Amino acid sequence: MAPKTRPLLVRPGARYACFGDGLCCTDIHGLGPLTRREVTAIRRIDSGAAPYSELFEDHMLRTAADGGCVFLMADRRCALHAEHGPEAKPDGCRRFPLGLVATPSGGRITTEHRCPCRTLGDRPPLDASAAEGSLCSAPGRVRADRHIDEIRLRPRKRVAFSAWEPVERELLGRLAAGEPPARVIGEGAFPALRRTSWEAQADELISARDGTRFGHAAAWFGDTVLQLVRGDRPREPARPWADAFDRAEGRAPTSSTSREVWNDWLADQLWALKWAEQGSLVLARAELSTRVAVGEHIAGRLEAQGFRPDRAAAEAVFVVETVGESEYWEAVVKAIQA
Ligand code: SF4
Numbered sequence: 001m002a003p004k005t006r007p008l009l010v011r012p013g014a015r016y017a018c019f020g021d022g023l024c025c026t027d028i029h030g031l032g033p034l035t036r037r038e039v040t041a042i043r044r045i046d047s048g049a050a051p052y053s054e055l056f057e058d059h060m061l062r063t064a065a066d067g068g069c070v071f072l073m074a075d076r077r078c079a080l081h082a083e084h085g086p087e088a089k090p091d092g093c094r095r096f097p098l099g100l101v102a103t104p105s106g107g108r109i110t111t112e113h114r115c116p117c118r119t120l121g122d123r124p125p126l127d128a129s130a131a132e133g134s135l136c137s138a139p140g141r142v143r144a145d146r147h148i149d150e151i152r153l154r155p156r157k158r159v160a161f162s163a164w165e166p167v168e169r170e171l172l173g174r175l176a177a178g179e180p181p182a183r184v185i186g187e188g189a190f191p192a193l194r195r196t197s198w199e200a201q202a203d204e205l206i207s208a209r210d211g212t213r214f215g216h217a218a219a220w221f222g223d224t225v226l227q228l229v230r231g232d233r234p235r236e237p238a239r240p241w242a243d244a245f246d247r248a249e250g251r252a253p254t255s256s257t258s259r260e261v262w263n264d265w266l267a268d269q270l271w272a273l274k275w276a277e278q279g280s281l282v283l284a285r286a287e288l289s290t291r292v293a294v295g296e297h298i299a300g301r302l303e304a305q306g307f308r309p310d311r312a313a314a315e316a317v318f319v320v321e322t323v324g325e326s327e328y329w330e331a332v333v334k335a336i337q338a
Contacts, residue, residue, distance in 0.1 A: 004104070004106060005102045007106040010127070010128050013264065014268065021115070023116060024097070097112035097113070102146070110271060119265070153281050171184055172267050175266055182292060186289075189294075206223060214326070216239075217319045217322050218326065219238060239302075269288060275288075287336060299316035300312075
């Protein structure tokens, strides 16, 4: 069956609301690139707000002196949204942290976990009708980020999407029941790499440190890999997004467990099916088990410093998801796959 975007489907247990913890509007990963149409529309409102960035080789939203988007107001609301309506915001701002994947059963609403509003505190269940407006490219027309119609359980074993659904249900059920994530994934961390080594990949990640928050996160990830595979002595963690987590912790006085944070993240990794575009479930298990091992180590160090278990896990999730989206991790996945 062909993938379709309707009906809109929400993963049971997914929770999210925007509390304005203020991360996506203050970090360069949330500020572009802009489409040509968005550049024109934004320049009509503020002629200098959508400059060309030599660094990113694309048009981005202009940042103010504090590094935040020029439209971010002191009360952490978006001036474009407040003064011109949600449709005035660039597509990336409207969607983040939501996404959509078309499947033969309908459009799965996905959520990124690079956002404390998604990972920390009391959050209402994700509501399909509330999310729909963010996912539309035109009134009533939702746009899918990817289309999946079959799944590779192993490199040479493709199955119809309907055969994958019961397998997935079982995995999601075990995560919802609180089983340890490493046991649900069922593959060891740090699988053999072809034509490279974990040490070499860790060095690449450490060399990504360029003063940006991403650079710090990548280096922290690389440093943790060296501790785990070679027993290197730990360095002081970088904690690039600590300010947003301070705000989130302030609005969420009660801690949940770190297991809840990890299992929620892993469930969304499976549900979002990005892995199904890259390769088989075997590959997904190998790379996810490695990121969980690195992330749990990072979270353990933060907990040892006195941070709340859910916050420690949420900050670590942020790091492993961000690195997982990067070209550095793409190279690792290729080396696992080879
Ligand atoms: S345009 Fe609005 S939503 Fe987008 S980054 Fe700027 S302040 Fe945030």
